[in-house]
Amino acid sequence: MAGTGHAHLRLDDPNILLRVRDLVVEFPAGKGQVVHAVSGVSIDLARGETLGVVGESGCGKTTLGRAVMRLEDAQSGTIEFRDHDLFGLGGSELAVKRRDMQMIFQDPVSSLNPRRRVRDLVREGLEIWGNESGPFSDARVEAILAAVGLAGESVGERRPHEFSGGQCQRICIARALVMDPEVLILDEPVSALDVSVQAQILNLLEDLKVEFGLTMVFVSHDLAVVRNVSDRVMVMYLGKVCEVANTERLFDAPAHPYSRALLASIPGHELNLPDASTLISGELPSPIEPPSGCRFRTRCPMATEECAEREPELREVAVGQFVACHHA
Amino acid sequence: MAVVDAPTSRTGDRAPGFGRPSMGFIFWLSVTWILLVVLAAALADVVPLRDPDALGVRTGEIERFETPGKNAWFGGDGQGRDLFAQVIHGARPAMVLSAAVTSIGGSLGVLVGVVAGYFRGRTDSVIMGVAEIMFAFPAIILLFAVSAVWGMTMAILIPAMAILAVPGYARIVRGVTIALAERDFVDAARAMGASRSRVVIKELLPLVALPAIAFGFLGFGLVIATEGALAFLGLGLEQRTWGSLIAGGQGLIREAPHLALIPATAMFLTIMAFNYVGDGIRELIDPRPIVVGRKRKADGHDPAISAASDALLSIRDLTTSFPTAGGTVTAVDGVSLDVRTGRSVGIVGESGSGKTMLLRSITGAFPVLGVQRTGRVVVDGTDLLTASPAQRSTMLGTEIGIVSQNPLTALNPVRTVGSQLIEVMRVHREISKAAARARAIESLAQVGIPQPDQRVDMYPHQLSGGMRQRVTIALALANEPRLLLADEPTTALDVTIQDQILRLLSALCEQRDMALVLVTHDLQVVRGWTDDVAVMYGGQIVEAGPTAAVFDDPQHQYTQALLASTPRLDLRPHSRLAAIEGQPPSLVAPPPGCRFAARCTIADDRCRAEDPMPVQIRDREFRCWYPGTGKVT
Structure with missing residues (x-):
């Protein structure tokens, strides 16, 4: 699989805040070659x-998040945010x-x-946006710090190294919230944290989502975490x-062979899936020369000739479930 | 405690106390000297000195070539001028010149360096290209040329030397900037809408300022020395400087050695002082964590994991501590554990729980100096703590295999996989190279590496992360150990690869009747892949037992809290997790009573005062005053 297509896009839904189409991000790899990091997503x-984005190293999930933020330059595609296309914008207009x-x-x-x-x-x-200074902004900073669980007079005066990893992540969240954003893109926000702290941050994000009316993209390799927030x-x-x-x-009835392999690899899971070793084999192909047709076919136990010849498009296989596979 | 789990990349939720390193005697002596020189430069006209130009031969106050003494502290020169007054007055041009050159050259250099390092690309190439050319050109010759054309005054020398100083600062600052620009806070600022110039001014300049200032102090000394060299060559400033005093005295070094030596000493001490202060500031740049607390007395407590007679690894009352600036950290505190042949034991805990140090305490390989171990670590009848070094290294090579978290650092990057395997085999046994190579190929096949006869000649970087970890497992297994120690062996790997590696380890344990100790932060890895589990908290094992039993019916309140805080696949999305509030205890001065009491929801005064007695019920044990559901005792 690993295909393209728009079947999963909700075109008529007036509630859509962000719509990304056919995003392509490539990085130069020397000698005229390119790394195909994101290919038509x-x-x-x-x-x-909250949209959870999962996958293993090299799947492009982090690049996708960064490209939507325009921290990476995309080669093609559209990024519509509230009816504005961010794709071609630059400089202050983009900001x-x-x-x-x-x-x-x-x-x-x-x-x-x-x-x-x-x-x-x-x-x-x-400060960047100009409505700084004065008691208004101080009060706002205090309120946001309290909202992320960092109340107290002295917090604002201290520097990051005086805080633990979990507290630093709270500061990062406060920094984002002060802008009163509508969309928050989180790239592995709890991966560097211990389990007990991870739970604190995940709970906090759920609370803030309600309090601040946030829409989220949650990028993570941790499937249990993604299940919890998405x-x-x-x-x-x-x-x-x-x-x-x-x-x-997705977790009850994964349809794509790779989704099934991914879920079956979760240690200690109790899902109704065969051993992961029967669902995936071999190694990740080079993103410089990805396989033709379905990119997963080289490791897929179900792959046929068709998979090499034709790239599968996303299609709806059950209500709210879209899969890009010829055989699912 | 910040150091305990340093090798893992996770950050725990604890804010260690931070402090500045103490700067030492020489640093403060240097600061004092610099202050004296600065005072001399500033106040030379104010303090009651003799006139440096008054000729002693006329006034009769000082004789020709008078030796240093009560009358004239530094003696007199050929015309009876007071050398002390001359040296004091000479401090001024030295200070003015170096302050001006350093601040002008330094500021320009910092700006150029930040721009080059942040914008990279063509900007960087052009800037650094010019800098390289300037570096290649000998500065002193350039200054000769300048003085030949325009003469040598402060107004000429300052800009000339400042321009020459720019590339040095630029190069240092560019390096620092490149490293900083890769950190996420630069991206974070950009994501918030900060312009590039704002990133440079607000985010990067303050951070490169300190290294630049440190370099500036070194530069200060260099400017003074350069002026001295110019004066020595007769191209110095037209006014009186230390350099001109030395130049004037050098011809009379036999008759009146003090004339050259005293200003030379002043110059030498000043340059040294600036260098020392520069070095001191450089050490300040990274505020290192220093755990604050007091030393705690050793605790000879004997916890109650029973001595299984058939244990391959038997740890008894192991305590591991090491000194830090903030006091002695007791990373492992009275741990006892048995691992039987053919069993796999998961040691699970959060950052700072002591799990990695426990594993390292078995092998004796520590990332810090001065580690003390007490207790017993017996492997197959040999106590590794009392064994001779030779005995220990044989045990480590043959009985015990080690798999670390990062396969890339565990493998030598410049040698092929095969040569590393062959070496490991030949160190500990008599085996021909050819036979060892055949064995190496065989062992690669055993750990599931396809085409082992080709991969054997590959270098580590030619293999994927999963394949590299298989190679380190093959290395650990090369001499058929009976005990395999694995520290976060799959933390750096993707989940499908993790599954493969854990499957492999588990199969090897069974086939070879090998014991496995698996250290991990991941409860699910333990749940899925180990027979027994030991849960660590604050340097102690708080609960141990068969994995299934512990996960189904955890007794210790910490184990319960840890499991409740883990996201699970059988919960509905958006389920609230039971987070553990607070932070782990200090390992320098742990609180009395139960280590978990401060974060436990049901702890009472007893928990906070008395160490819980270890309780053993059949194959399970725990140390908690209110195990299971709580206070029904």
Whole structure:
């Protein structure tokens, strides 16, 4: 599989906040070759929904999130955010249009400038956008810090190294929230945290989602975490979409062979799936020369000649479940 | 405690106390000296000194070539001028010149370096190309040319030397900037809408300022020395400087050695002082965590894991501690554990729980110095803590195999997979190269590497992450150990590869009747792949037993809390997780009573005062005053 297509896009839904179509991101790999990081991926996000994006290293999930934020330049595609196409924009125009999208990164410690005080870090967005200074912004910074569970007089005066990893992630979330964003793109936000802290942050995100009316893209390799936070899940493999489905549907009845292999690999799972070793074989092909047709075919036990010749398109196999596979 | 699980990449939820490293005597002596020189430069006209130009031969106050003494502290020169006054007055041009050159050259260099390092690409190539050319050109010759054309005054020398200083700063700052620009906070600022110039000014400049200032102090010394060299060659400033004093005194080094030596000493001490202060500031740049607390007395407590007679690995009352700036960290505190042949034991815990140090305490390989171990670590009848080094290394090569978290660092990047396997085999046994090679191919096949006869001649970088981890397993198994120690062996791997590696380890255990100790932060890995589990918290094993039993019916409140905080596949999406509030205890000064009491929802005064007695019920054990559902005792 690993195919393209738009069957999963909800074209008539007036609640769609962000719609990405046929996004292609390629990185130069020297000698005129390119890494096909994201190859024609489409997503849409309904207001208030959390889209989980899962897949293994090299599947393009992080690049997808960064490209939507325009932190990576896409080769082609459209990124419609509230009826504005962000794709061709640059400079200040882009900054204005993208203001309502914010991003949270994997490593909270590296995401904070170590020399700056927490108050200044959180106030950064307000300063950039000009409505800084004065008691209004101070009050807002305090309120946001309290909302992420960092209340207290002295918090704002301290610097990142005085905080633990979990607390740093709270600061990062506060910094994003101060901008009053509509969409939050989270790239592995809890992967660097211990289990007990991870739970704190996941609960916090659920609370903030309601309180601030957030719509989220949650990129993660951890399937249990994604199941917990997502309304809809997209499975990616080697720059392509394998499957998009409502969370429970995906975990109860994964239809794409790669989704099945991925779920069967979760240690200690009790899902009704055969051993992962029977569902996937071999190694990840090079993203410089991805396989023809379905990109998963070289590792798929169900692959046939058709899979090499023709790329499968996403199609609906059950209500709310879209799969790009000739055999699913 | 920040150091305990340093090799893993996870950050726990604890905020260690931070402090500055103490700077030491020489640093403060240097600071004092610099302050004295600065005072001398500033106040030379104000303090009651003799006139440096007054000729002693006329006034009769100082004789020709008077030696240093009570009358004139530094003696007099050929015309009886007071050398002390001359040296004090000479401090001013030294300070003015180096301050001006360093601040002008430094600021320009920092700006150029940040721009080159942040924008990269063509900007970078052009800037660094010019810098390289300037580096290649000998500075002193350039200064000769400048002085030949325009003469040598401050107004000429300052800009000339400042321009020459720019590439040095630029190069250092560019390096720092490149490293910083890869960190996420730059992306975070961009995502928030910050312009590139704002990123440079607000995010990067403050961070490169400190390294630049450190370099600036070194530069200060260099400017003073360069001026000295110019003066020595007769091309110095037209006014009186230390350099001109030395140049003037050098011809009389036999008759009146103090004339050259005293200003030279002043110059030498000043340059040294700037260098020391620069080095000191450089050490300040990284605020290192220092755990604050007091030393805690050793606790000879004997916990109650029973001595199974057939245990291959038997750990008894193991305590591992090491000194840090904040006090002695007791990373492993009175741990006892038995691992029988053919069993796999998962040691699970969060960052700072001591799980990695426990594993390292078995092999004795530590990432820090000064580690002390007490207790017993017996493998197949040999106590590794009291064994001779030779005995220990034989045990490590043959009885015990080790698989680490990062296969890339465990393998030598410049040697083929095969040569590393062959070496490991030939160190511990008599075997011909050809036979060892055949065995190497066989062992690669055993760990599931396809085409082992080709892969044997490959280098680690030619293999995927999963294949590399298979190679480290093959290396660990090369001498057929009976005990395999694995530290987060799949943490760096993708989930489908993790499944393959854990499946392999589990199969090998069974086939070879090998014991496996698997250290991990991942409860699900333990649940899916080990027979027994030991849960660690605050350096202690708080609960141990068969994996299925512990996961189905956890007794210790921490185990329960840990399981409840883990996202599960059988919960509905958006289920609230039971997070554990608070932070793990300090390992320098752990609280009395139960280590988990401060974060436990049902802890009472007893928990906070008394160490829970270890309880053993059949094959399970735990140390908790209110096990199971709580206070029904």
